[in-house]
Amino acid sequence: MAVVETIEVLTPGPLTTLQDLGRFGYGRYGVPPSGALDTFSLRAANLLVGNNENEACLEITMFGLRIRALRDVAIAVTGGDLRPFLNDTPLSMWTSLILKEGDTLSFRGMKDGCRSYLAVGGGFFLTEVMGSRSTNLSSGFGGLDGRPVKKGDIFTAHSPHPHLETEGRWFPQDLIPRYIREWRLRVIFGPQDDQFTEKAKTTFCNSPYQVNPQSNRTGIRMAGPIIERKPKVQESIISEGVIPGAIQVPGDGQPIIILVEIVTGGYRKIATVITADLPLLGQIKPGDTVTFEEISLDEAHEALREMEEKIKGFKEQISTSA
């Protein structure tokens, strides 16, 4: 199999990185999962262009990425609507289409959501580090030597040609998530919810929290009514493992939703966002408001099964139409 050049980066935007579904099994070494924040969109993008659903994609944050095709390639753009344009025409999202050699694709600004995912048929030819192609920016490894995409980067792929046949494949319209600016996230209380006051739990579930600009791939920081600890409960705890979606409350009583670039933490967690709602976390942007809704473990797992059914249904649709 030959490795050929597929696309060239003309401008990178404020933050574009390569991510797959994440890096697992190295938590004991302090290595976080990294990976796409919105895994649903990443999986959909890959399936649209005929890739394995864990293939690396470009995760584009907010705006600004501009690329040029160096040969005909199949691509799909999913996730937040960052106003993608093919040359000078708005580009359709959630579908497989062909970039002809010389075509440019640009992301011109935020319409809905915060992050777009760009899959290229045949993927990105990259070395796996600890079993993943995801970029870990803080320690500088994975993806492109652990750095964001920059101007002049040229990507390569194994045999992109057969993927051209996926042209015109659509992700079912009714399965595409809606990105709003007022989010309702479903949570399970714990593991330290008993160390907050009863009033704090009510406050937490009944108040809108506004997302701060200091948010990044490590956490979504929010401001709103203070979540109070019980009297005599200290600000920090003995550090322990954390998972993406865990909502920690530092001394100032303002919640932070932990994302994918950290594996341990030393603050109390009042609740954790359910697995089925994790992809949405990648689309929350500064200025948005978030409210939390408590649900049961069974309901959480049912929601996850529903999400997996969507992906499974799409996969079956692809295999029967092929």
Next chain:
Amino acid sequence: MGDRSLLVELGDEISPEVNRRVMELSVILMENPIEGVIETVPAYRSLLIIYDPLKLDLVMIKTRMEDLQKKIGEIKIPEPKTLEIPVVYGGEYGPDMEWVSQYHNISVDGVIQLHTGTTYQVYMIGFMPGFPYMGELPEGLATPRRETPRTVIPQGSVAIAQRQTGIYPVESPGGWQILGRTPLKLFNPLHSPPTLLEMGDLVKFFSIGEKEFKQWQ
């Protein structure tokens, strides 16, 4: 925690005994893997187990873990490595040395003697890849964190906070008091294992000069 992880707590304090139980349970789990477990994060006093809830339900994993916990104390865990770590103390390499020395009202040499005079146990690796949380620092060196965390701490910085000491594996922000810097590399993503230190290892620091530091690099 949430709908896909279990936090197994093996004590409520920082101590070598509690930490050893965590280590043992972590080894037991590695030797008796449970289908559907995606990740484990051992820490001071807890073991976090992340699993795929579509493959494993909470009751099942809880029962399995309770069974495995019974084996704590019955197994032999690998002998810990003992590492000696060179450090240039003070000056530009240890910007908080003066403050720490004044805080405790002891000389800089006194601080170095206290810091190099103890063998530390690696309780966990966390915060960032390869960062070892080690204890216990002699009581005479127990120091609060900096009131204002630094935005940039150089790679290899050896720091203390409360009764713990740690090493920043790569440049990062942080709030611990920096005493010095080691030329050793604590994290290499291409090595297996990727970290110089692992949970349970024993560490002793020794003082070197700036010239030796540069030779080491």
